[in-house]
Amino acid sequence: MGCCVWGWPEHWPDKQRDGTYSRLASGNSRLAVPVDFSFGALPQVAAPIGRTLAVTPLVDLLPSVRQSLEEARTPQGWDVDKLNQAIRNHFDFLGAFTSARIESRDIAGTGPEDVLVLEFSPPEGRDLAAAERRFEQASNRATRGDVRPALAAYKKLAREFPEVAKYHRALGQAHLTLGDLDEAEDSLLRSLALDPRDADALTLLGNLYTKRERPADAIPLYERSLKLRRNVYALTNLGAAFAETGRLQEAVSSFREAVREDLQYPNAWFGLGLSLSRLQRLDVLPEAISALDKALSVAIERRRAPDVWDSSKGLLLGLSEIQASEERSRAAAVITAVAEMEGQRGGMPVRIEEEALTGAVAKIELGWVHHRPYHRLLLTTEPSPHRQHHARHELEHLRLINSAREAGNNRWYASSVASREVALRSMAGDIARLSRKGIPEAELTPYVLTVLDGLLTQLFNFPIDFIIERRLLVEYPTWRELVFTSLCSQLETSAKLAFDPTIAALAPARIRNANTAMNGAQALWLDDTFPRRTDFVSKFERTDTWATSRKLYKTWKERAESWSPGVEYEWVDAWGDILNLREWYHWLPDNSSEG
Numbered sequence: 016m017g018c019c020v021w022g023w024p025e026h027w028p029d030k031q032r033d034g035t036y037s038r039l040a041s042g043n044s045r046l047a048v049p050v051d052f053s054f055g056a057l058p059q060v061a062a063p064i065g066r067t068l069a070v071t072p073l074v075d076l077l078p079s080v081r082q083s084l085e086e087a088r089t090p091q092g093w094d095v096d097k098l099n100q101a102i103r104n105h106f107d108f109l110g111a112f113t114s115a116r117i118e119s120r121d122i123a124g125t126g127p128e129d130v131l132v133l134e135f136s137p138p139e140g141r142d143l144a145a146a147e148r149r150f151e152q153a154s155n156r157a158t159r160g161d162v163r164p165a166l167a168a169y170k171k172l173a174r175e176f177p178e179v180a181k182y183h184r185a186l187g188q189a190h191l192t193l194g195d196l197d198e199a200e201d202s203l204l205r206s207l208a209l210d211p212r213d214a215d216a217l218t219l220l221g222n223l224y225t226k227r228e229r230p231a232d233a234i235p236l237y238e239r240s241l242k243l244r245r246n247v248y249a250l251t252n253l254g255a256a257f258a259e260t261g262r263l264q265e266a267v268s269s270f271r272e273a274v275r276e277d278l279q280y281p282n283a284w285f286g287l288g289l290s291l292s293r294l295q296r297l298d299v300l301p302e303a304i305s306a307l308d309k310a311l312s313v314a315i316e317r318r319r320a321p322d323v324w325d326s327s328k329g330l331l332l333g334l335s336e337i338q339a340s341e342e343r344s345r346a347a348a349v350i351t352a353v354a355e356m357e358g359q360r361g362g363m364p365v366r367i368e369e370e371a372l373t374g375a376v377a378k379i380e381l382g383w384v385h386h387r388p389y390h391r392l393l394l395t396t397e398p399s400p401h402r403q404h405h406a407r408h409e410l411e412h413l414r415l416i417n418s419a420r421e422a423g424n425n426r427w428y429a430s431s432v433a434s435r436e437v438a439l440r441s442m443a444g445d446i447a448r449l450s451r452k453g454i455p456e457a458e459l460t461p462y463v464l465t466v467l468d469g470l471l472t473q474l475f476n477f478p479i480d481f482i483i484e485r486r487l488l489v490e491y492p493t494w495r496e497l498v499f500t501s502l503c504s505q506l507e508t509s510a511k512l513a514f515d516p517t518i519a520a521l522a523p524a525r526i527r528n529a530n531t532a533m534n535g536a537q538a539l540w541l542d543d544t545f546p547r548r549t550d551f552v553s554k555f556e557r558t559d560t561w562a563t564s565r566k567l568y569k570t571w572k573e574r575a576e577s578w579s580p581g582v583e584y585e586w587v588d589a590w591g592d593i594l595n596l597r598e599w600y601h602w603l604p605d606n607s608s609e610g
């Protein structure tokens with residue numbers, strides 16, 4: 016049950032905007048649509064003037080009330096007996112009243128119209144001012160969450176002052192909050208019989224019917240409420256009701272109005288994203304994804320709107336994959352065009368080939384390094400949904416190198432016998448520990464050198480990878496989900512490895528810690544770029560290297576603001592210093608024969 020706000024408008028904190036959810040079928044799944052229970056309070060009513068309780072135009076009455084009254088109309092006028100019976104059916108809660116009749120009056124200055132006139136004989140000795148004080152006290156209790164004690168107070172007020180609509184409305188809201196739906200409906204219908212123009216009571220009754228899985232009955236109530244007073248809650252709930260009845264385009268329109276009414280209401284953004292997704296149209300998919308991202312952004316954190324948070328994240332992952340799949344179908348042409356352009360730029364063509372790769376989806380072999388008159392962009396022969404992203408990523412490495420060469424700032428990252436000796440000496444304790452586990456010497460050194468090469472590759476790539484992904488997102492805005500799904504796949508694997516006891520037992524601590532710290536930095540980059548979508552940060556926060564991860568990312572973020580060709584090599588050194596790996600590699604000049 017969502018938050019209920021009671022009492023006078025000036026007492027309503029803006030923070031109380033939590034919502035509850037009804038369920039929508041989508042194929043075989045059940046998805047959440049917001050139904051909010053926060054709404055405005057009735058204006059304070061004065062004591063009845065004389066004996067007249069209410070003068071209400073028939074057109075303003077609830078349809079059920081109006082219909083029963085109209086049945087008493089005859090060509091000769093009103094059938095008094097039928098009219099009185101209909102009125103007793105709907106207003107019996109008032110007790111004895113003097114009379115009821117229908118007259119023709121000019122209420123709004125637009126001409127005569129039929130109005131219902133009820134005259135009430137109030138008991139003597141009632142103190143309305145004292146009742147108002149009791150009402151405000153009960154409302155304050157309900158706002159603090161003490162709804163059941165407030166319920167008792169509302170019952171007494173409604174019994175003593177049956178002609179005051181807001182007392183019935185507050186009683187209905189209390190029953191609704193506590194799940195007493197029959198009692199809530201009775202009280203809300205009484206409130207609306209007395210004041211059919213109360214927008215908040217209309218919204219409440221609509222919420223009740225939605226909760227009872229009667230969205231078709233809720234829709235006219237929300238629409239009537241909105242004609243009386245526009246607000247984000249009724250618009251959001253109307254959108255939800257439209258969606259539940261399959262009127263998806265109307266749902267989308269209502270949710271769009273809701274977010275225009277209040278940009279900071281997460282339920283409306285989620286409802287928009289969900290309704291757009293249920294249209295099953297690729298042309299609105301980017302808007303759906305953007306709306307769900309916005310829902311997370313304005314919710315800020317899970318505890319403020321847990322249903323919106325969880326549902327938005329779950330739906331986002333599915334929609335992101337659909338959008339990424341669409342972009343994959345167009346990515347091959349982009350890769351071919353960039354390969355041709357960078358080949359011409361550097362004076363060395365790029366050949367795109369397939370090959371069985373170990374631990375990689377794509378990699379580029381630079382002609383300068385491998386002493387060939389061409390570059391090789393190698394793509395794995397294994398099926399992978401992320402092959403296009405990795406291929407374009409590798410080509411961006413070539414683009415950065417071409418830029419650095421043109422600026423005269425290029426150099427080559429390398430290790431040597433001497434640097435490897437430094438690394439092996441620093442891991443002597445770990446190597447001895449692995450030896451004691453029974454790993455033969457003939458296998459131990461090659462194994463350590465292999466994981467060392469992997470770490471050094473990671474150290475070179477990660478600081479540069481972040482700028483590459485940033486550039487790709489700027490150059491190809493439609494690739495956003497393609498990049499997101501690919502990087503999520505990488506981090507899923509990294510997060511599992513960070514907590515794998517087998518890896519912890521076999522990998523040298525220096526290598527394992529540096530690897531985990533860099534993966535944690537990648538989690539921070541992903542969370543910065545796609546805020547609140549994933550839980551990778553919370554996972555890496557539990558590692559011993561989290562403080563180092565934060566330092567790595569902070570260093571990169573500060574330096575990345577002033578990129579120039581070749582400066583990214585300095586970022587590698589900055590990370591090497593933080594990780595104490597600076598002596599494990601060295602740089603060669605661009606024209607070095609060792610490259």
